[in-house]
Amino acid sequence: MIKKSQNKYVFKIITLSMVFGFVACGEDYVPKPKAYLRLEYPKADYTKSQLDLPFSFEMNKLATKIKSKNLSGTTTSYGLDIEYPTLKGTIFLTYKAIDNKKENFMLFLKDAENLTQKHMIKADEIPVTVYENKEKRVYGLFSEVKGDVASPAQFYITDSINHFLTGSLYFYAKPNYDSILPAANYLQKDMKHIMETVEWK
Template identity: 45%
Template sequence: MRKLWFIVGLLFLFASCQDEVQPKPKAFLALDYPEASYEQMNIGCPYRFDKNMDARISPSRNKIPCWININYDSMNGVIFLTYQPVRGNLDSLLTDAQKLPLQHTVKADAIEGDVYMNDLHKTYGMLYEVEGNAASQAQFYLTDSTKHFITGSVYFNSLPNYDSIVPAANYLKKDIRVLMESLQWN
């Protein structure tokens, strides 16, 4: 009988020494970005705005004047800016700018639009914030309704995975708000 208890005791001892497997809790990446500081950009176009000093300006690939990229190399992201003069085509420019966010509805979980108005700088427009695995996490347009029209879109140079890019997307959305609030027509 003692041998049986000894064997049972050894079995319990060996069985209790194994690591217990526990599932890992769900969480977002803990990405911290530096506090943004801004400088005014006047690049010889009909507009100027405040840009994050950590971002780099480059011309767009298609070489259209005043179409620029605001590159965030540390995040592998970019804000594409396009400029077009208004020449009696404001309705078509607005229609195109409002259709663009809708192209992301297939992958987006939600799209929220916020009206933007700044009578002091004569800038009016919309900011669309996109949630989900869409290609662009934010899009906007600004106009003075008579001469100038700008659109902007945020993209990351990676497959869209909303859970992974949320911190970077939120950081760039803040920079877009600063850009919109500071934009002035030359």
């Protein structure tokens, strides 16, 4: 015959076994992956640049901060920062005059290619698109750098005689390809539009 104290003990064991049994039969807990906000950006509205530079182009009105600087103290080299505060990104443009010298052209071309090559270590892939507009004498290359890299896109364009222009995209935040992808895609379209609308002076 089972005593009352033993009876309570057996009841507790049976109750706990049933609770564990029900819990074990449930679905396994899987932590939710990190989510990113779905960002919507306004349709691009472009206007022609009114800057004292050896070239003109169309830029998005969403870029509210433009910083232009002479890099060499002469009319041969300029830097231009096109800032997008709402997207936390900047397109950096660098202009250099070739002065009809083949050695200058080859040096500028090598520097532009090296900029993209620096990101190859962390890049998943780098699709390249050739750009050519014979009528405007604009020839170049657009590189999209996929992966957790500092600059997800670069380009260079030139007439191969007098003008050489490079562009690169950077974000203020630590690079995380998934989180910056919507903004990167948006600004890459702006970069391509700059390439397509450049006119040499």
